[in-house]
Amino acid sequence: MSEDQTHTASPGYATGQLARALARLVESGDQGALRKIRQWEAVLAGMTSGNLTVGSRTPVAGTPAWVTLEVAHGGFATGEYLAEVPLTDDETAKLLRLPDDVPGETDRERLNLWYLGDAGQAELLAALRTGHYRVDVPEDAALAVVALLLDRGFAEQALDLVAELRPLAHRLRFTPRFEPVARTSGTAVRLATVSEVTGSLREVVMPQQIAAMRTTLSVWNPLYDRLVALWCETVDGDLPYLEAGSVRGGWPCRRQPEGWADRRAHWLADYASADRPVSGRHAHPRSNFARLHAALRNSDTLSARDVGWVRRAIANTVTKAGAPGSTQRSQLRDTQAAVAALPTNEGLAGVLIDRLGRYPADGGLSSLDRIAADVSDQDTRDVPAGTPIPVALRDKAARALEAPADELVRRGVIPSGEVLATVLPQLTSRLMSSGIEDPVAAGLYEQTYTAFRRRRSLLLLNLEHQVRFSELPWARALSVFRVSTRDETAAVRRALRQVTMLAITEFPHAILPNPLVAELGALTGRAGLKLPLVEEVAADIFMGRFTRKWQDAALVASRTMAGTLYSDYYDLPGESTWTGERKTTWWNRRRTADVFGELCERRAREAGLPKWRSTAGNGAIIEQSQILTTHNLAVLVTELDLADQVRERAGELAWHTFDWVVRRLTQPADSGHAALIQVKNAAYAWRQAIFLLSFATPEQQKATVRKLGTHVHDVGIDSWFRPAVRGLSGVLRGERFDSAGTVHGGKRFLGWAVGEHWALSARGPAVR
Numbered sequence: 001m002s003e004d005q006t007h008t009a010s011p012g013y014a015t016g017q018l019a020r021a022l023a024r025l026v027e028s029g030d031q032g033a034l035r036k037i038r039q040w041e042a043v044l045a046g047m048t049s050g051n052l053t054v055g056s057r058t059p060v061a062g063t064p065a066w067v068t069l070e071v072a073h074g075g076f077a078t079g080e081y082l083a084e085v086p087l088t089d090d091e092t093a094k095l096l097r098l099p100d101d102v103p104g105e106t107d108r109e110r111l112n113l114w115y116l117g118d119a120g121q122a123e124l125l126a127a128l129r130t131g132h133y134r135v136d137v138p139e140d141a142a143l144a145v146v147a148l149l150l151d152r153g154f155a156e157q158a159l160d161l162v163a164e165l166r167p168l169a170h171r172l173r174f175t176p177r178f179e180p181v182a183r184t185s186g187t188a189v190r191l192a193t194v195s196e197v198t199g200s201l202r203e204v205v206m207p208q209q210i211a212a213m214r215t216t217l218s219v220w221n222p223l224y225d226r227l228v229a230l231w232c233e234t235v236d237g238d239l240p241y242l243e244a245g246s247v248r249g250g251w252p253c254r255r256q257p258e259g260w261a262d263r264r265a266h267w268l269a270d271y272a273s274a275d276r277p278v279s280g281r282h283a284h285p286r287s288n289f290a291r292l293h294a295a296l297r298n299s300d301t302l303s304a305r306d307v308g309w310v311r312r313a314i315a316n317t318v319t320k321a322g323a324p325g326s327t328q329r330s331q332l333r334d335t336q337a338a339v340a341a342l343p344t345n346e347g348l349a350g351v352l353i354d355r356l357g358r359y360p361a362d363g364g365l366s367s368l369d370r371i372a373a374d375v376s377d378q379d380t381r382d383v384p385a386g387t388p389i390p391v392a393l394r395d396k397a398a399r400a401l402e403a404p405a406d407e408l409v410r411r412g413v414i415p416s417g418e419v420l421a422t423v424l425p426q427l428t429s430r431l432m433s434s435g436i437e438d439p440v441a442a443g444l445y446e447q448t449y450t451a452f453r454r455r456r457s458l459l460l461l462n463l464e465h466q467v468r469f470s471e472l473p474w475a476r477a478l479s480v481f482r483v484s485t486r487d488e489t490a491a492v493r494r495a496l497r498q499v500t501m502l503a504i505t506e507f508p509h510a511i512l513p514n515p516l517v518a519e520l521g522a523l524t525g526r527a528g529l530k531l532p533l534v535e536e537v538a539a540d541i542f543m544g545r546f547t548r549k550w551q552d553a554a555l556v557a558s559r560t561m562a563g564t565l566y567s568d569y570y571d572l573p574g575e576s577t578w579t580g581e582r583k584t585t586w587w588n589r590r591r592t593a594d595v596f597g598e599l600c601e602r603r604a605r606e607a608g609l610p611k612w613r614s615t616a617g618n619g620a621i622i623e624q625s626q627i628l629t630t631h632n633l634a635v636l637v638t639e640l641d642l643a644d645q646v647r648e649r650a651g652e653l654a655w656h657t658f659d660w661v662v663r664r665l666t667q668p669a670d671s672g673h674a675a676l677i678q679v680k681n682a683a684y685a686w687r688q689a690i691f692l693l694s695f696a697t698p699e700q701q702k703a704t705v706r707k708l709g710t711h712v713h714d715v716g717i718d719s720w721f722r723p724a725v726r727g728l729s730g731v732l733r734g735e736r737f738d739s740a741g742t743v744h745g746g747k748r749f750l751g752w753a754v755g756e757h758w759a760l761s762a763r764g765p766a767v768r
Contacts, residue, residue, distance in 0.1 A: 043076045
């Protein structure tokens with residue numbers, strides 16, 4: 001590709017996603033697929049008409065970068081604005097009360113312009129001072145910032161902001177949502193609000209099989225026993241029973257006790273009023289229940305054959321469960337009734353919903369003690385007191401628990417780096433606003449930043465970057481309130497170190513996910529640091545180029561990891577490799593790391609890199625970029641002075657990561673593609689383990705690798721994974737991999753391969 005060309009996205013991906021959504025709707029009737037269908041239809045229509053340029057940071061024609069867009073899976077903008085919403089009931093009521101002279105061509109424009117007047121500004125300022133507002137989408141804060149600027153004497157900045165907002169005032173909501181309860185702020189974070197947790201609990205329903213079983217036990221078994229008893233009344237002699245497969249005993253239909261016809265009619269009426277289909281084994285057309293029921297309906301016209309089937313049915317049930325009224329049958333029904341009366345998860349979820357109803361819907365929980373306590377007499381649901389709340393339901397409620405991030409990690413509420421990234425904006429926003437002395441402005445900044453971090457990332461091509469918070473006109477305007485202090489910088493640095501160590505120590509097997517990298521990047525900027533943090537690049541959209549920060553990160557890795565196990569295992573180049581002249585390409589005016597990209601491509605040949613571009617080839621190049629940069633680990637550990645903390649736990653963390661690799665590789669894969677993903681993730685974790693092990697003592701390193709070899713043998717993957725262990729052992733003995741990534745029967749373990757991966761080839765069929 002020549003340097004004056006740019007890449008554009010193909011509609012093929014969107015077409016495939018639309019087809020999958022349609023298939024899902026047809027196969028399962030999942031109504032959630034309707035929303036996806038609408039999104040992908042909008043994407044394709046926009047790409048066809050030219051209104052959407054997928055891959056651009058401003059994909060919607062005529063739309064500023066700061067507008068929050070609806071983004072479908074994969075980063076495809078649909079063309080919809082998230083702040084372009086219908087009026088709420090409160091807004092509609094307010095609109096009806098507005099004076100006739102309020103200008104505006106649309107209802108939304110009239111409301112927005114009213115809030116620029118004295119009365120509207122007064123309402124906004126009152127909400128800001130009390131905290132009775134919520135910013136759900138960043139645009140919600142825009143006019144509140146205008147009101148605050150005017151109130152604090154920054155009229156020029158306010159007018160400039162209004163000028164930027166005015167072209168979209170007829171479409172977008174620029175005001176916050178007003179709430180009667182103030183939003184809390186502090187060091188705690190939460191994964192979900194009380195309202196969101198309540199919504200997930202409402203989705204807890206009884207499985208169809210369990211519902212059918214309970215219906216059988218509570219409705220149809222009692223009716224069945226009455227039906228059997230009715231027919232037993234007609235038997236002349238002993239009740240029929242089975243002996244060696246043959247029916248013995250008396251015959252039914254030989255006598256009709258007084259009142260039998262009335263009891264028959266009563267039973268048939270109760271059956272008809274049951275208002276639900278027969279369930280369980282009783283529903284089978286050849287079941288005892290079905291035969292006895294059919295005979296009861298036609299009792300006046302039974303043939304000798306029909307009477308024989310009645311006799312057989314009575315014999316079956318009497319032999320198996322005892323005669324009606326017998327101790328055997330009564331004990332069985334008592335046991336079944338107790339099972340049917342057991343509380344269900346649906347009922348217990350209702351208990352939690354009632355308890356959560358006492359808390360603000362958009363808030364969190366300071367403690368789980370009252371929420372997760374056993375059912376008491378004070379609970380209104382029909383659940384026996386003393387019933388414990390199941391762990392699965394407690395875990396759902398725990399998503400609303402407000403606590404420090406490390407506590408939520410220990411509780412398992414935050415199970416991964418990806419989830420950690422979703423809650424960090426709550427903490428980051430407070431730190432980012434800590435340099436604003438005006439508490440009202442700080443609160444508005446905090447909510448705006450948190451809402452901004454909820455924006456979904458766009459698919460970007462040609463080395464473009466995501467929209468930054470500072471590009472929001474109202475966020476930029478809030479900077480007039482900022483007074484940077486040393487205390488603020490120190491607090492941000494402490495938080496940055498804590499979050500980094502939390503991610504490394506709690507999820508050592510996982511590379512830092514892009515959302516977490518973004519949050520760490522925001523913190524480094526506020527901490528006065530400029531760290532070259534790099535994102536994971538998707539192999540299917542990789543354009544073959546890297547920006548300068550990748551080369552800067554590789555420089556840090558080569559310098560700090562020189563002479564370590566990591567450097568020896570992955571053959572890191574020397575520091576001088578990265579100190580050459582920087583090159584700027586004129587066509588995009590972005591610094592590109594040409595030396596870095598060329599080296600990644602050469603090193604990727606170990607994976608069998610072809611001469612033409614492919615997803616696997618791109619993946620091999622990207623993996624080399626992660627190897628050369630340690631994917632942020634060297635930069636963070638070195639620049640944040642965390643080496644001593646990592647060294648204290650290096651052996652333990654490395655072993656936990658190796659153990660994760662082994663456990664991951666022992667799991668069966670659902671498909672060939674799943675097996676490839678399994679190997680890739682294992683190799684990425686392997687790289688993390690080697691980085692951590694590099695901080696351990698030589699004795700710890702050797703002991704860990706010996707333990708790894710034993711573990712691999714014990715779990716049964718030694719026959720095909722032994723080359724990876726041998727390769728690592730060889731490096732510890734001072735040997736080095738050749739250009740093909742081999743050493744004395746050992747192999748360097750990489751995640752990507754062009755063609756069949758050596759590990760999968762040796763492993764053989766392991767797909768479920």
